[in-house]
Amino acid sequence: MEGFFQHYLSLYRPLITKLNELMSTYELSYSLWQVIFYIKTNGPSTLVDIANKYNVEKPTITRRVHRLEELQMVKQIPGMDRREKVIQLTEFGEEIYLACRKNITNLENSVMESISYEDQLITFQTLPKIQENITVGEGNKRE
Structure with missing residues (x-):
């Protein structure tokens, strides 16, 4: 993206x-x-x-x-x-x-007022995954 x-x-x-x-x-x-x-x-x-x-x-x-x-x-x-x-x-x-x-x-x-709970939850779960990918160098891999 x-x-x-x-x-x-x-x-x-x-x-x-x-x-x-x-x-x-x-x-x-x-x-x-x-x-x-x-x-x-x-x-x-x-x-x-x-x-x-x-x-x-x-x-x-x-x-x-x-x-x-x-x-x-x-x-x-x-x-x-x-x-x-x-x-x-x-x-x-x-x-x-x-x-x-x-x-x-x-x-x-x-x-976060106008953002649905579902969208907040997805963001909350996604950001640590991105951080981990950056930290361990996996951000450049493609499946």
């Missing part, structure tokens, strides 16, 4: 802009939210775990975590290995997560 990626990319940037606007009240950006969301979903996590999830370099995650520490939303806890940094949400971070989650859910509901 030619043009699929162009359509996807044309919605990605405005969506990130909208998310950044929503989170600016909390001094957050979408990239900082990704760290909070990962920790909330997976529990205390290492920088490597978070970097691997979002396919970014560890120094990028380190900078994000430092910013979240400055905002007192995350803190380091002892890990199995002294060299390994394990990060968890603070109580304040949990509160911010809940506030942002509510705002993001409201945004999701508003942008």
Whole structure:
């Protein structure tokens, strides 16, 4: 389906802009939210775990975590290995997560309002498959 990626990319940037606007009240950006969301979903996590999830370099995650520490939303806890940094949400971070989650859910509901549940479900199931194809290099195969 030619043009699929162009359509996807044309919605990605405005969506990130909208998310950044929503989170600016909390001094957050979408990239900082990704760290909070990962920790909330997976529990205390290492920088490597978070970097691997979002396919970014560890120094990028380190900078994000430092910013979240400055905002007192995350803190380091002892890990199995002294060299390994394990990060968890603070109580304040949990509160911010809940506030942002509510705002993001409201945004999701508003942008999906005129789209049938069946179409939403198909999209929800299809996007991870596309991501997997890109990640494992299967996107170029034809049957």
